[in-house]
Amino acid sequence: MEKKSSEKDIYDQIYIGSSPCLLFEALQSSGKKKMILEQAPQVGGAWHNISLFKLQNVEAACHLLENYKGVYNFLQKNGIELEAQEPPPLKLHSPWLQIKYSSLLNDFIAMTKTLLAILKQSLLLLISVILFKKENISAYKDKLHNSSRSIKKIILNIKGKIELKDKRIQYFSKGSGHLIESLLKSVKAKNIEVNLNQQVDEVIISSSVDLVEIKTKRNQFYCKKVIVSEGLNINSLILNGRKVNLPNQAKSISHCYVLVDGLESKKISYLHFVNDKKVHRVTDITEYCQGEISHYRLLLFELRKSFRPDNAMEIFNEIKKYKLIKNLSDIKVISWDMIDYDYKTVSHSELENLKLLKVDRDKFCLLSTRGDLTRAFKRIYNIKGAQS
Secondary structure, rough: OOOOHHHHHEEEEEEOOOOOOHHHHHHOOOOEEEEEEEOOOOOOOOEEEEEEEOOOOOOOOOOOOOOEEHHHHHHHOOOOOOOEOOOOEEEEEOEEEEOOOOOOHHHHHHHHHHHHHHHEEEEEHHHHOOOHHHHHHHHHHHHHHHHHHHHHHHHHHHHHHOOOOOOOOEOOOOOOOHHHHHHHHHHHHHHOHHHHOOEEEEEOOOOOOEEEEEOOOOEEEEEEEEEOOOOOEEEEEEEOEEEOOOEEEEEEEEEEEEEEEEEOEOOOOOEOOOOOOOOOEEEOOOHHOOOOOOEEEEEEEOOOOOOOOOOOHHHHHHHHHHHHHHHHHEEEEEEEEEEEEEEEEHHHHHHHHHHHHOOOOEEEEEEEOOOOOHHHHHHHHHHOEEEE
């Protein structure tokens, strides 16, 4: 027999996922009875921390808070401590072209690449129209639309950087683990329930029923409104009796953690290897860890999908051309580990189509959490202020 929901079982809002954006949203939204459903065994989404090499609070990904003064102020007003990253994060376009992340030159390079892409896509679209290959026209239109959006963002970035007085990029002074701990403490203080290990199988919304029904493998919940991030961590959405095809694709990111001794190199904070075919990003996360780390340094590498090293020295051999390492023979790898993280992704055009569904906005909210955390906060809370 199906269990009927009593008044005490009904939530004002249920949040599917526990990324910083969703946690902030749960804290700031109205409603007395709220719950967070998270499929993982810990809170934080991509910003969660792990334990590794007998160390705690190890960052799980290469994170960056792009320079957006309004968001920095928003975080600090909410009790989150920030500090300027030293040395400044860099974009490494090549061994001889290494540019500060906040530099306008990065935007001009990105704009040039996007304009060339638009030209290429326009020519392909024209050829498709001439040859009447209608099946290709829609795909090229989507690419053109996305490229146009990119150009608009770049122009806004350039405008923001010109207005920005303090161009230093900041990050959480005690790492992302402190951010999640602070948010979780606030969540508990507001009596917001947190339910871990809850993979959502179905979200059922009907215009003829006041409540949204949420089914996990073990439980059944009812709420007046459900809030989902753009990662769409749900298996099925039922809208007025019809199953909606959710456009999410499973992807994987490979991270390599290297505990190293003898690394006499340029100090780094965050490096983005723009065109490297093996290494994508690297951060030095030593100062955020808790535990006995001695004089060693803990580096986190995000690797390209095609690169699966047999040992950590393969990675150092790859990045030595960027002149970040003085003497490769002095490096001693104490420990290293590879961890793959699976996630779901949705294209902009697919998201736009999903947003066009005739879903009651009072019952369903798709929270725009894509991309950098500062950009996500800007969109969600309509934060004003100069940006980079």
